[in-house]
Amino acid sequence: MTGETQTTPKTRVLALVSSPGNRRVLVDWIRNASAYSLVSPPEEDVERLPAFDVCLVDRSGLQRSAEAIRRSQRGERTFLPCLLVEERGRSLEGLGPSLRSLIDDVVTAPINPDRLQFRIDTLARRRHLSEELWDAEERYRRLFELAPNAKLLVEDGEIESTNRAAEQFFQRESASLSGVPLERFVAAADRAPLRRLLENAPAEVAVDGPLFRTVNFEVGDRTAICEVAAVRTGEGDELLVLVQDATERIERERRLELYRRAMDEAAIGVTITDPGLPDNPIIYVNEKFGEITGYDRQEALGRNCRFLQGERTDEASVARLRRAIDAEEPVSEILVNHRRDGEPFYNALDVMPVTDASGTVTNFLGFQRDVTEWVRNRRRLSVLDRVLRHNVRNRMNVVTGYAEQLIEHDDPAVRTAAERILDAGEDLLGQSETARHFRDVVSDESATETRDLVVDVFDAIEEIRSGYPDVPVHTSLPNEAPIRGDQGVPLAVVETVENAVEHGEPPVIVRIDPGPDETRLSVTDRGEGIPEQEHTVFGDAEERPTSHAGGVGLWLVRWTVERIGGRIEYSDEDGTTVELYFSTAADESNVDR
Known part of the structure; x- marks a missing residue:
């Protein structure tokens, strides 16, 4: 058998024996015993004894060193025994209770070496066990406390x-x-x-x-x-x-359960994929996903979402999805997918990365919406829009053409009617053209950018003055007014100023007031105000076909401004004032001029 052997430390024995004969015998015996080490006795009248495991003491030594022994026992965290060497036949009663309390065992003289060894070993073992118990209790105390x-x-x-x-x-x-x-x-x-x-x-x-x-x-x-x-x-x-x-x-856990139920019961399809697994497979689908695609949960789990693609799926849309996922960026696409039975449908897909606390992408969250009917209706409305605009333009050109001929009629009543017809026709054609411009801008989905509202106002006034050279337009403008807007802002500014020039009373005052959060464009004239039936454009109510009254210009302005996070307000307390509010651009260094 190999390995290190663990040696048992020697028992330290302190001899406080006053009798010269007994002391000499004990000291020699301790020195010759391999299991013990002799602790040198202290000087006279010491306050603290040296470290020991067992103390050998006779009556004289006990009386002389009692306080030192008591001090050592009190200061020790474990059992510290004292063995009294007593002459045969003497009673411990003569020691008194104070000294007796210091004694743990007695050995009689003349000393029997075997009996002495047994007494010392027994006391040393008790001391060792008390140290182990104290260590265990201390470990428990530390575990309990910490x-x-x-x-x-x-x-x-x-x-x-x-x-x-x-x-x-x-x-x-x-x-x-x-x-x-x-x-x-x-x-x-x-x-x-x-x-x-x-x-x-x-x-x-x-x-x-x-x-x-x-x-x-x-x-x-x-x-x-x-x-x-x-x-x-x-x-x-x-x-x-x-x-x-x-x-x-x-x-x-309750919140997670709530989120899980919310996803399970959501009105749109929800998927979660794990890019850490091969081919970024689906690890979760909700019930709506199954309703949309026809695939149940077990058929979808473990597969990449591309299994919904088919012969009618646009490769360009798929390529944009893949690039965004590879770049760990959110992406939205409308693409043709196929149900389990092969039927194609338009899927409005939103994919976004999910990160952990360190910012590492751990999953991708996908939302699917069946927008087949929406796409079809949009196409139908687009066709209807083109047909109506073509018919309205052509028919109204015929109407205005006849009206221009009737203006030369000899009958004054006919001329008056023709003038009204011509004004109404030209107004309708103008509204149609305005709506077409706004539609082109809004459908372009141009990105919001930083642009200078002052430049848009100057361009609008210059355009309007060419058509209304006799109407004075005064301005109060800063050097620049950076806002967040898109290509629809110039059309909204033109429509607002032109409405005041055409229908209000001069002069028209255009003012820009930049603020830290919002920039206000106010257009004021001295007219009687906008007809009450058109005030709904400035309220919170949802627009209806009957709300647009005589024109769509202000509605188009409202839609354009709200589309970029702005708002429109109206006041007729001192003339007529229309106010457009835009978000002030935080960075003025990239103003689009």
Whole structure:
């Protein structure tokens, strides 16, 4: 057998024997014994003895060194024995209770070496066992004190002591918790279950750990959802009670369950994929996904989403999706997918990356919406729009052409009617053309950018003055006014100023007031105001066909401004004022001029 052998440390023996004969015999015997090491006796009248495991002392030595022995025993954390060498036939009663309390065993003289060795070894073993017990208790104390969860020693339902975590949980120091019934901190409905838990506490912990029960604690002004377990310590009726504050975890689990149910019951298809697995497969689909595609959950799980593609799927859309996913960026596409039975459908797909706390993409979340009917209706409306615009333009050109001929009629009544017809026709053609311009800009889906509102106002005024040279337009403008807008802003500005020039009373005043968050464009004239039936454009109500009254110009302005996050307001307290509010651009260095 090989390996290191563990040597047992020698027992340190201190000899405080005053009798010269006994002292000489004992010292020689200790020195010759391999299991012991002799501790040199102290000088006379010392206050503290040197370190030892067993002290040999006779009556004279005991009387002389009693205080030093007592001081050593009190200062020692474990059992520190004292062996009295006593003359045969002498009684210990003569020592008195104070000295007798220092003695743990007696050996009589003349000394029998075997008996002496037995006494010393027995006392040394007791001391060694007491050190092991103290070490175990100290480890338990440190574990109890430093445990991250609240731990309490409870007897007869009252708290005896707590660790630091319990002090933090109860928001009180351990001393103020001592003697307080544990039930005082428990919600009324949970007190009876807690009592049963404590009454049935086991003497030993099961292999798979203690049995925890959920208990609501009321600590201060908050309710904590806790998991509680109890086990008997073996010290009478004392219990070790463990309290784990599970409020955050349980609330987190409830939120996750809520999110799961929300996704399961969502009105759109939801998928989650795992790019950490080969081919980025689907690991979750909700019921709506199955309704849209015809594939049940088991058929979809483990497959890449491309299984929905088919012969009518646009390769350009697929390429954009792949580039965005490879770049770990969000992406939205409308593409043709195919149901389980092969039927094509238009899928409005939104894909976004999901990251962990470190910013690493762990999953992709996908939303699917069947927009087949929406695409079809949009195409139908587009065709209808082209037909109507073509017919309106052609028919109204015929109407205005005849009206121009009738203006030369000899009958004044006919001329008056012809002029009204011509004005109405030209107004309708103008509105149609305005709507077409706005439609072209809005359908272009141009990106919002930083642009100078002052430049847009100057361009609008220059365009309007060519058609209304006799109407004075005054301005109050800063050097520049950077806003966030798109290509629809110039059309909104032209329509607003032209409406004041055409229908209001001069002069028309155009003013720009930049602010830290919003920039205001106000257009004021001295007219009687916008007809009341058109005031709905400035309210919060949803527009209806009957709301547009005589024209669509202001509605088009509102739609354009709201599309970029702005708003429109109106006032007729001092003339007629229409105000457009735009988001002020934070960075003025990239103004589009």
